[in-house]
Amino acid sequence: MKPFAGMRVAVVGLGRAGLPAARRLREWGAVVTCWDDGEAARQEAAAQGLDVTEPRDFDALLLSPGIPHLLPRAHPAAVVAREAGKPILADVEFLFRAVRAAGSQARFVGITGTNGKSTTTALLAHLLAQAGIAVEVGGNLGPAALDMKILPDNGVYVLEMSSYMLERIESLRFNVAAMLNLSPDHLDRHGDMAGYRAAKARIFAAQQAGDAAVLGQDDASTASLGARLAARLVPISGHSAQPGGVWAEGVLLRDALSVIADLSRCPTLPGMHNAQNAAAAVAMALELGLPRDALAEGLQTYPGLPHRQEMVGRIGAVRFINDSKATNADSTARALSSYDRVIWIAGGMGKEGGIAPLAALFPRVAEAFLIGRDAPIFAATLSAHSVPHRLCGTLDQALPAAAQAALSGAADVVLLSPAAASWDQFTGFDARGDAFRTMVLALPGATF
Secondary structure, three states, X not given: OOOOOOOEEEEEOOOOOHHHHHXXXXXXXXXXXXXXXXXXXXXXXXXXXXXXXOOOOOOEEEEOOOOOOOOXXXXXXXXXXHHHOOOEEOHHHHHHHHHHHOOOOOEEEEEEOOOOHHHXXXXXXXXXXXXXXXXXXXXXXXXXXXXXXXXXXXXXXXXXXXXXXXXXXXXXXXXXXXXXXXXXXXXXXXXXXXXXXXXXXXXXXXXXXXXXXXXXXXXXXXXXXXXXXXXXXXXXEOOOOOOOOEEEEOOXXXXXXXXXXXXXXXXXXXXXXXXXXXHHHHHHHHHOOXXXXXXXXXHHOOOOOOOOOEEEEEEOOXXXXXXXXXXXXXXXXXXXXXXXXXXXXXXXXEOOOOOHHHHHHHHHEEEEEEEOOOHHHHHHHHHHOOOOEEEEEOHHHHHXXXXXXXXXXXXXXXXXXXXXXXXXXXXXXXXXXXXXXXXXXXXXXXXX
């Protein structure tokens, strides 16, 4: 199969997705040139026989999602593409075109939102796999799109879509698309909240009347998108009834027909935010034809994702929860609201507004242990609300002190939910979470 025979594609950014994309596009007949601003990445590509040339002339630019094409400053390759009138695309766009060129009518599902999209993506893929449906899952989560197989007509691609990726799709049509929620994020890249919202809304752009748009109703910014959809609206909520959709009533997940599952029996889906995630996954599963009587078992057997309210150990009755993926206040609000009383480890590189939006949840915090660059800023906010806290500097200093406070009876949960990015002390939220897990299991008396 050579769906891109003779097409000149420049691939810029040779990381987790870029290098596999370059190899696959070459296999599919494209004339590929590669570039990365890092010398080591260029050498790796050259060692694999790829043409490493700074892009000057091409038919399409595959630009790594993390590299800006407009704001805050456009990469030179993007400037070349815009001046030449050439499209700037994401790898998922090439996957879609290849699947359709192969004659496959496999369905495409796209999932986005500020928070919860990884959990919802993984949960839906789990439900499909449990039902025996051929599924490929990835995109912003897990495998790169161009590492995926070409599925048969009855297969399903489940793709987590970031705003960065959605900016760069052209013909990709999602048979089922979900927008979970919206809160301020990546504003440096999109200019303002309106730009961010517009980028996210592109997940519905190519949908038609026969498609389904699963739309969160728990924040006004997301719910208001329902007025401009070409696809059929399927509303979902973590707490309020949604005629024609799926919602949670307390711990019961249901639709208009009946109760679908008891979420209290789903240990990896705690809290109201996960009720919304489960509602979205179930709504999409039903749209894809899964039998409703199989959904409860699928929800109960979902193993969860690392770094998202992951229970990594315990000492007696005290549980240690790794929520390192919570890099903004909105994500941390979802974690804090899941527990009555916590010892909270927070800090790093805070986002705009810091932790001030969490003030209503501060009564749940027995004591906070602060790390990272913006710990003093977080401390000032906590002081203004009379929340006990300590400046610890680093995670390896914070954890033993937090564990001792919990074991003294202050709370039965030690929660790492930083409400901040990790780049000041770690290579990413995953490295921060991995370090926390390792440190927890090294504590005296800790078990998993």
